[in-house]
Amino acid sequence: MRTALVGARIDLAAIVAEVTSPDNGALSLFMGTVRNVNDERSVDGIEYNAYAPMAEREMAQIAREAGDRFGTEHVVIEHRTGFLALGEASVAIAVGHPRRANAMDATRWIVEQLKQRVPIWKLEHYTDGTREWVQHGRGTSSTSSAAAGAVIPESDRASAGVRDA
Amino acid sequence: MRTALVGARIDLAAIVAEVTSPDNGALSLFMGTVRNVNDERSVDGIEYNAYAPMAEREMAQIAREAGDRFGTEHVVIEHRTGFLALGEASVAIAVGHPRRANAMDATRWIVEQLKQRVPIWKLEHYTDGTREWVQHGRGTSSTSSAAAGAVIPESDRASAGVRDA
């Protein structure tokens, strides 16, 4: 089990080797890659910015939770930071498991948790020269925030009300 | 879109490159690997045997159906034949898609279809020197056969009744 924020290109072969074991019958992988279009705007690349110590803590926590929930020690999560060109992998998740359904379920659970809990932000660079911080769900900040709050474990949840805001 | 039966080790990096595109935001991969235990028996390796021309036809058909169903051209399926040692990959499925849920759904759909439709069999070699053809589901032949028949497209289904058998 290993998680990391990385500054250089994700080495998929190394990650696959890490979760490969004769105990496993299945290996599931997911990679997020930089797409040339988002919300109908033409994208040049994305700058990934993380609150590094907290992002690392959350990623490690997600890997541990996935291991407990789906029953495997063979979990690797890597997330890149810095500027990524089109087609480059921003995140890689690998899960080895004796059973294929569990491997795939764990992978999907991890990617959803990661998108909801890990403090990483992306600044999209558009081909017209503009840049914008991506807001998932395209809702207002307050909607996005509430949605995130709803999935963070009760013991670990923020809800700092600003009554006069 | 490419499918193949292969005699040598599956080259994951090459497959990943094939389904990588700036149009995609997600890349989902699945690999089946040879496990050291099956039904509580200790396994040494597995010999994969295919009805090659039909297996190739079915794999190509599954890739096309997945492409139509999930909306992507970025599908690769490779299945190995011959003797595989523990930990080696028997099958690799890769799907690139603009959206992560579709990439993962397509991957899962393909692996399930492949296991139900593609004429490939495995002869497990056990550490005690014995060998046995694996029957998925551990049911009787007739149960397995009925289960397979139920998922093959109506237009493509076998149901050759042997009334006097």
Next chain:
Amino acid sequence: MITLDVLLFASYADAAGARSVRVSVPDGARVSDVVRAVHTAAPSIALPARPLVAVNHRYALADTAVAASDEVALIPPVAGG
């Protein structure tokens, strides 16, 4: 009559001790007739009640007609992946 070498795989081939079994069926025979002929010619194969059969690399129905030029195969329960 037409003569066919029906292809066998995996446990079926092992049970028959051969990669194919030759059968003769009447002109106009269907897949079900071929299966019955295989059952008679190679009774050592533990065929299920409704075995999967492929004609020219496609799964076939019991009443699919079979010609001498067809490649017919009995498909044991598949186990790939």
Next chain:
Amino acid sequence: MITLDVLLFASYADAAGARSVRVSVPDGARVSDVVRAVHTAAPSIALPARPLVAVNHRYALADTAVAASDEVALIPPVAGG
């Protein structure tokens, strides 16, 4: 009173023109007090009604107590992956 440099990221940091904002809150202050103080000190940040806040790298509750030694951060809606 305790003084804290509250960490800012992404759109919050851009809006404030800084990676952190210094605020003073009374001894015994809670996360909600810190958020109010940031709102006053840096009104240009478009804070949602209930912004996510981390204390020492963990998501914190509105009534979590804050000490001078804590690392406090305002977390904009996350967008990793």
